[in-house]
Amino acid sequence: MKKISFTSDILPMKDILYRLALRITLSREEAEDIVQDTLIRVWNRRDSWDTIENIEAFALTVCRNMSLDRLRLHENQNASLDDTPVESNPTATANPYERTVQREKVQIVRQLIDALPEKQRACMQLRDMEGKTHKEIAAVLGITEEQVRVNIFRARQTIKQQFERYENYGLN
Template identity: 60%
Template structure:
């Protein structure tokens, strides 16, 4: 096993942890808090680092579990997902036509909304596979499920997104 360094091995994961927490909680402030708490928990377990096969999977698992706990706590307080603003990127490189830009922003907003309404496990596998480029094996380790379950959840998530997107585009909201 290699010697794990907090600075070189754990800290570079903060953006990846943030994206995972944000995808689960749908709240930027909560996601930031979760990343900070994840880093603290990982640091407090530094004596066990030599027993860990993948520090990345270890960190992502802690982050995911904390995000799920926070998300469940938010739901029990009857907070709505709609209370969190959807932040749009300031990237206008896809077109110089304002109408096309607006249509693209609307499509991105629709897809994000569809993803946000997927079941948690499907959202998590989508985040890890399509946005974080993790392998099926890594996702299975992080989520503590089989690789087959990972593939099934990704397939179902993509099918649900495709179906809902086509339905919305064809019939409107």
């Protein structure tokens, strides 16, 4: 069994932990605090690291649980995921109008993702943005792989349908 190092195995996960916490809490400050608390909690369990099968799944589970606890505590569901504008590639679209439309579409998709139920949002985040396998997501969220697939499918369908509705009718 590989010896786990905090510096080389756990600290590099802080960006993944941050994105997961941000996706759940929708607050940058809360996400930063949760990552710090997660790293402390994982560090405090250093004596039992050898018994943990997958340290990354363990850290993600701790982060998810802390995020959900914090969310319940603060009821912070109406905040925006990201208050800063999206930087688009200036060469991708030539004129300012097209870049503005593209930024608006990205913002709409973010809002649609933010409005998803927590489990669908977490599954989608871990799969589409973090590249985790269905098995890894199931371990982190404590659900079956089939439930992961269903949540991802439903999340994608919801976003697709609502985005098409917005595109066709301008309704949010």
